[in-house]
Amino acid sequence: MELRDIEIFLALAEELHFGRTAERLHITPSRVSHAIKKQERRIGAPLFERTSRTVRLTALGQQLCDDLLPARLQIQQAIDRAVAGARGITGPLRVGYSTPWCADLVLRAAEVLRSRHAGCTVQILEIQFDDPLGPLRRGELDVQVSEFPVREPGITSGPVLLSEPRALMVPAGHALARRSSVSLEDLAAAPLITPRGTFPKSLLDFHLPTHTPSGRPVPRGPVYTFWPETTAMVAAGLGVSVVAVRAAQYHDRPGIAFVPFRDGPALDYGVLWPSNGPSAAVTALVDLMCELADEKP
Incomplete structure (x- = not known):
């Protein structure tokens, strides 16, 4: 049995449809049918039960499929290793x-x-x-x-992978916590907790603005080095932090609330090298x- 015929057999065993198998392998349905008939003649028994409505594996066909799948995986892994070596993916x-x-x-x-x-x-x-x-x-x-x-010089930005709506993480007792949404103008209402150290200007301007869109100053709160400090500071009522909405799934704790923004751009996360x-x-x-x-x- 040739490798191409094995590939056709395994694809049909997965699709159980001659048309979809042909489309998947970029061949004609007649080529699929011819390959299966040739395999059945060589083996001496049907591998599929065919009706006008359905295609099903016979018991023998299922056994052959189960026996061939590990071999195909091994072949594919060998090819992948060769490709990886050639491309330097090691x-x-x-x-x-x-x-x-x-x-x-x-x-x-x-x-x-x-x-x-x-x-x-x-x-x-x-x-x-x-x-x-x-x-x-x-x-x-x-x-x-x-x-x-x-x-930044020396660093290339690749594709954006995730684009997340913003939320404001606020103390649970703060007036903003009782709202259904907040605005970028509300950043003037509470100290903004900021990171310590060398934060690139492009990120600072976008994520930690010094003024609201109307020009009101955004007060600065305490600084943090590690992210877990932020939730503790917010819970203690020391300030607020701009986060992704999904941060609530990862960082929620007693004493804080997450209120979505109704304006402003999304937070993008992408690849840098x-x-x-x-x-x-x-x-x-x-x-x-x-x-x-x-x-x-």
Whole structure:
């Protein structure tokens, strides 16, 4: 049995429809039918039961399918390893993330990458807000997924992976916590908690404005080094913080509330890498993250 005929058989076993199988393999339905009939003549028994309405595997066909699937997987893995070696998708890949939802996406993509390219290992590191681009600049990371926009020399911005509506994290007893939504103008009503350290200007201007759209000053609150400090400060009534709406799923705790913004742009999270160019492994990981980010929940 030729490899192409095996591929046709396994595809039909999954689709159980000659037309869909032909479309999937970019061949004609008659080519599918011819290949199956040839296999059945060689084996000496039907592999599929066909009616005008349905296609089903026979017991023998199911047995053949079960026996062939591990072999196909082994062949595909061997091909993937060869492709990975040729493209340089080997060795350790160091990936950073800034939020739990970015971490979820990175971890899913890393698992798929490792399954396809056995020679590639993925090391994942959380980025701290006091030095959000430092690990990438120092060569400690190959790529990271974090807040946009970033317009910094030596760093290239790749595709946006996630676009999240904003919310304001406020003390549970604050007047804003009783509202169904807030406005960017409400940033003048409470101190804004800010990160300590070297935060890029493009990120500061977008995420931590000094003035509201009408020009009212946004008061500054205490500073933090690590994100968990922020929720504690908010719960203590020391200030507020602009977050993604989904932060409520990850960071909710007694003493705080999350109120969605009714205006202002979304918070984008995308891929960053050094401007000397992404490696083949980085490109493969980014492609996977784009695919996974586009999948419907």
